[in-house]
Amino acid sequence: MEQKTTQSNAKSIIEAYVGKKLEAMRDNPDRESRNLVDLALGLSAGRFQKHFLSIAHSMLEDENSPYYALIHDAIKNVGTANILKFGMNIGYNSFTAGARTIRNLEKERGYNIPWVITFYVNNKSFSLEAYTEAIRQGKKMGIYTYVFFCGSIPGKLMEIFDDETECAFMLFSDAENIEKEILSQASEIKNLMLCVKYSDSAIAVCEDLRSNKALYSLWYEYDKNPMCENLLNTADELHPVLTFFVRTGDDYSGYSDVYKEVCELRDTRTAASTPMEFSGTCRMVDEIISDDSCIAVFDESGKLISVCNSEREYNFRNQALAEIFEKCYPKAVK
Numbered sequence: 001m002e003q004k005t006t007q008s009n010a011k012s013i014i015e016a017y018v019g020k021k022l023e024a025m026r027d028n029p030d031r032e033s034r035n036l037v038d039l040a041l042g043l044s045a046g047r048f049q050k051h052f053l054s055i056a057h058s059m060l061e062d063e064n065s066p067y068y069a070l071i072h073d074a075i076k077n078v079g080t081a082n083i084l085k086f087g088m089n090i091g092y093n094s095f096t097a098g099a100r101t102i103r104n105l106e107k108e109r110g111y112n113i114p115w116v117i118t119f120y121v122n123n124k125s126f127s128l129e130a131y132t133e134a135i136r137q138g139k140k141m142g143i144y145t146y147v148f149f150c151g152s153i154p155g156k157l158m159e160i161f162d163d164e165t166e167c168a169f170m171l172f173s174d175a176e177n178i179e180k181e182i183l184s185q186a187s188e189i190k191n192l193m194l195c196v197k198y199s200d201s202a203i204a205v206c207e208d209l210r211s212n213k214a215l216y217s218l219w220y221e222y223d224k225n226p227m228c229e230n231l232l233n234t235a236d237e238l239h240p241v242l243t244f245f246v247r248t249g250d251d252y253s254g255y256s257d258v259y260k261e262v263c264e265l266r267d268t269r270t271a272a273s274t275p276m277e278f279s280g281t282c283r284m285v286d287e288i289i290s291d292d293s294c295i296a297v298f299d300e301s302g303k304l305i306s307v308c309n310s311e312r313e314y315n316f317r318n319q320a321l322a323e324i325f326e327k328c329y330p331k332a333v334k
Contacts, residue, residue, distance in 0.1 A: 070274065073239055079213040085190035086215055090168035094144040099289045101142030109322075112294035112329035115286050116145040117321075118306075120299045126154040130302065130317050135164055137321045144168060152177050161189045169193070172219055172246070175201035187214035195219050195244060198235065206238040219244035219278070228261055228275065236273045246278045252295050252306040255280045294329045304328065 074083065094115060102113045117138055119131065135146060148157065149172045161169045162185075172195040186194045186209060194209060195217045196202045202218065209216040218240040220231055228245065235243040245258055259280030266275050283293045297306035302317035307328045314324045 070241070074241055077210055077213060077239065078215050078241070079187060079190070082187065082190045082213065082215045085165075086168055086193055089166060089191050090145055093166050094168060095285075095289075098142035098144045103290050105141055106290055106331065109326065110331050111326045112286075112290065112292050112331060113141050113143070113325055114282075114294045114296040114329075115143065115289050116147060116282055116296075117143055118147040118149065118282075118295075118297040120149045120297070121154065121157065122150065122300045123152045123154050125300050125302075126157065127317070128156045128159065131157075131160055132163075134316050134321060135160065135167065139166065141322065141325075146170075147172065149173070150177065153179070153182055155181070158182065158185050158189065161192050165191060167191060170195055170217075172244075173197065175199050175205045178205055183208050183214075184212070186216070187212040193217055193241070195242075196240075197221065198231070198238075203238060206240070210239060216240060217242040217244060218273075219246055221246050221248055222258060223248045225258060225261070228258065228265055232265065232273055232275055240273050243273045243275050244278050245275070250279050250297075252279055252297060255283065292329075292332050294325075296325070296329075 099115065102115060106113055117134070119134075121131075138144075138146070144166060145168045147170045150157070151174070153171070153173055157171075161171075168191055169189075170193045174197045176199070178194070178196065182194075183205065186192060193215045196205050196209075196219070198218050198220050206216065206218070218235045218238060220226065220235075220243070222245055226245065231245075232243055245262060247256055247258070256277065256279075259277035262275045262277045262280075279295060282295055286295065287293045295306045296304065298316055299305050302315040304314040304316070304324060307314070312327075314328060316324065
């Protein structure tokens, strides 16, 4: 109880400070962003924070860095409350307090726990109770980031995002499936990043999100090696915070060549949008948090699909997440 109170107090102090810095960035985004990163790097204790902030620090050392353009644009066109809420939920709840819980439980229980859970969802099989319960179990294990890939978006899914205020959510969908009601809710739900699949229809959707100061990104689905740099230049025209590359039929077994290419582009490109290869980034973060990599992806029926060579089916709708992780993700023997 005392530890939770201490963590809550620490989070409140950090959140108040970051909120003031975000407001100050409207007047001087370059200087204030550097100051914020420098201070955070000096105070960071966790492995992931130091890794991420060191990258951010090196990016911002160059006064001509294209990432200053991204900062300028985000501060001007994304709601401050959206940046603060999503950022605190993923940066503190997930990467700091959550990561600490994950490491402690992994040491105690002897199996890996992912930092993020990905769900594929459709209207036909959606169950509000099943996903709410999965998130409740996940939070107990330190998991505060959740990704949803949707064809048609269940209306009640937005209720989960709105209710689970401590979590960071990313909702991936085709532009054609993002209805007006979802667009209006996207800016109101501060802990949500809406990720729009690139197409001709994405232009109008991104314009709408931008006018409402919502936090949004773009994504491309790829099979073989795409022309990443060309796609990123196209994406930049729609002003996403991030541009994701998502592999079709991913077997979740390792890093793709596209992941390596995207990492190189992130360090060398001159345009603003920040590129991310989806499953490789999830794996990389998990390795930093707890050494062994662990990715948890569930299909529309609730079945775990990110485990290779498993003769048994594991389903979060009828099994506890802790039981699934224990069976599927034992710690590597060293």
